[in-house]
Amino acid sequence: MTAINDFLDLFFSFKAYVMLPVVIFLIALAVRVPLRKAILSTIELAVGFAGVFIAFDFFVANIKPAVEQLVAIHQLDYHILDVGWPPLAAITWASPLAALSIPMILLLNIALLALGLTRTIYIDIWNYWHFAFLGALVMATSGSLWLGLGATALLAIYCFKLTEWTAPDVEREIGIKGVSASPVSVNGIVPYTACMNWLFDRIPVINRLDYNPDKISATDSDTQAEQNHHQSSTSILSILSEPMVIGILIGLLLALAADYSLKNSLELAVHIAAVMFLLPKSAGLIGEAMIPITESLRAQVEKYFPKRKNLVVALDTGFLMSHKSVIVTGLLLMPIAIGIALILPGNKVLPIGDLPNLLSVMSLSVLMFRGNVLRAVLAGIPIVVTFLLIATEMAPLYTDLASQTSGFDAEGLGTITAFTDGGHQVRYLLYGLFQGKLWAVGGVITLLGMMIFTYKRYKALVADNQRG
Numbered sequence: 001m002t003a004i005n006d007f008l009d010l011f012f013s014f015k016a017y018v019m020l021p022v023v024i025f026l027i028a029l030a031v032r033v034p035l036r037k038a039i040l041s042t043i044e045l046a047v048g049f050a051g052v053f054i055a056f057d058f059f060v061a062n063i064k065p066a067v068e069q070l071v072a073i074h075q076l077d078y079h080i081l082d083v084g085w086p087p088l089a090a091i092t093w094a095s096p097l098a099a100l101s102i103p104m105i106l107l108l109n110i111a112l113l114a115l116g117l118t119r120t121i122y123i124d125i126w127n128y129w130h131f132a133f134l135g136a137l138v139m140a141t142s143g144s145l146w147l148g149l150g151a152t153a154l155l156a157i158y159c160f161k162l163t164e165w166t167a168p169d170v171e172r173e174i175g176i177k178g179v180s181a182s183p184v185s186v187n188g189i190v191p192y193t194a195c196m197n198w199l200f201d202r203i204p205v206i207n208r209l210d211y212n213p214d215k216i217s218a219t220d221s222d223t224q225a226e227q228n229h230h231q232s233s234t235s236i237l238s239i240l241s242e243p244m245v246i247g248i249l250i251g252l253l254l255a256l257a258a259d260y261s262l263k264n265s266l267e268l269a270v271h272i273a274a275v276m277f278l279l280p281k282s283a284g285l286i287g288e289a290m291i292p293i294t295e296s297l298r299a300q301v302e303k304y305f306p307k308r309k310n311l312v313v314a315l316d317t318g319f320l321m322s323h324k325s326v327i328v329t330g331l332l333l334m335p336i337a338i339g340i341a342l343i344l345p346g347n348k349v350l351p352i353g354d355l356p357n358l359l360s361v362m363s364l365s366v367l368m369f370r371g372n373v374l375r376a377v378l379a380g381i382p383i384v385v386t387f388l389l390i391a392t393e394m395a396p397l398y399t400d401l402a403s404q405t406s407g408f409d410a411e412g413l414g415t416i417t418a419f420t421d422g423g424h425q426v427r428y429l430l431y432g433l434f435q436g437k438l439w440a441v442g443g444v445i446t447l448l449g450m451m452i453f454t455y456k457r458y459k460a461l462v463a464d465n466q467r468g
Contacts (some may be wrong), residue, residue, distance in 0.1 A: 049280025
């Protein structure tokens with residue numbers, strides 16, 4: 001067991017944009033991608049993921065001081081600190097359960113593929129910690145390794161299915177077949193999104209509103225090509241469809257709230273706009289790099305399992321950042337999240353460390369809404385509210401467990417939490433279930449009903465694609 005823990009510590013000490021491409025390269029060779037193509041695709045994948053991570057780090061480095069100054073100048077009292085996901089990962093890898101979780105999830109995925117109970121090939125090993133984190137919480141509070149492993153397996157199976165059921169949305173909106181997003185922080189809210197989309201279709205006025213930056217840009221390009229003299233009729237809407245422009249506006253708004261000087265305000269605005277430009281470019285590299293590898297992987301698996309057609313490869317959300325609506329939705333929800341945190345009764349945390357994660361969290365939901373930013377933002381508001389309340393409630397447990405690990409230095413930080421990963425609804429629901437909470441039983445029954453609805457939606461999308 002010690003040897004396994006040492007190997008995992010070494011393995012996960014590498015950045016995700018180093019570790020994941022190495023795994024993908026080995027898979028590419030195993031599924032007989034030509035060596036030259038495998039090398040180039042792996043490098044392209046590494047560069048794309050590195051670009052996404054670097055852009056996120058730069059984004060956090062710029063908005064964190066602004067949010068902190070906003071808190072200081074308005075004398076706001078939020079004694080729980082949002083430090084993002086690192087302490088949660090540290091809690092996971094410090095748990096005795098971690099060494100067993102990785103091989104268990106791999107074997108579980110293979111077994112379900114062989115039995116035809118899933119079409120998902122979950123190769124995103126980095127994000128296995130999301131499953132194991134639930135197991136670590138359950139084990140820490142119950143003292144049972146088996147309950148912890150059971151919770152881990154249950155959440156993994158949940159994500160296998162939701163990854164599978166959202167592949168048609170990714171193919172329609174991104175144009176890549178047989179791929180979907182893997183993290184529970186992203187596909188965990190898919191049943192909620194499916195139900196909200198159904199609800200929006202039945203609400204007058206809302207069911208006719210559609211703001212899709214990708215469609216606006218395409219329409220505007222066609223208009224310019226055919227009728228240059230009518231360019232002004234769509235120019236304003238087209239400008240507002242660009243993530244860079246929205247980045248400028250959000251940057252100026254945040255700078256104003258933080259009482260920045262003119263110089264600092266303009267710099268912050270340009271920095272955020274730069275991130276909004278770089279993220280889709282980096283994400284595009286990831287998508288291009290994965291196409292030949294996923295095609296070969298699916299072909300090889302289908303060779304050994306002839307009845308397993310239309311397999312889906314689970315990847316981190318970086319490749320979804322190429323969609324303009326994903327970027328715009330996440331960016332709009334950030335100031336909304338700060339505003340909600342300031343007025344929400346019972347909330348004790350101001351989102352800082354995990355705030356940029358809203359780009360990722362809502363990415364798959366945006367695609368399910370067919371790129372409609374208005375629907376995604378409206379649906380995102382209850383998500384933000386529950387993130388804040390759950391992150392507040394769970395903060396004492398996270399702080400206690402993080403203080404017992406060597407992987408995260410919590411000294412002097414006070415009570416800590418993570419806005420999105422620490423406030424995730426499905427993980428919280430399953431944690432409550434394993435604690436024997438009656439409300440969690442009702443919540444799980446409701447979730448199962450929403451999953452059935454999501455599955456029927458998925459089957460309808462597949463049928464539509466076959467007819468098309």
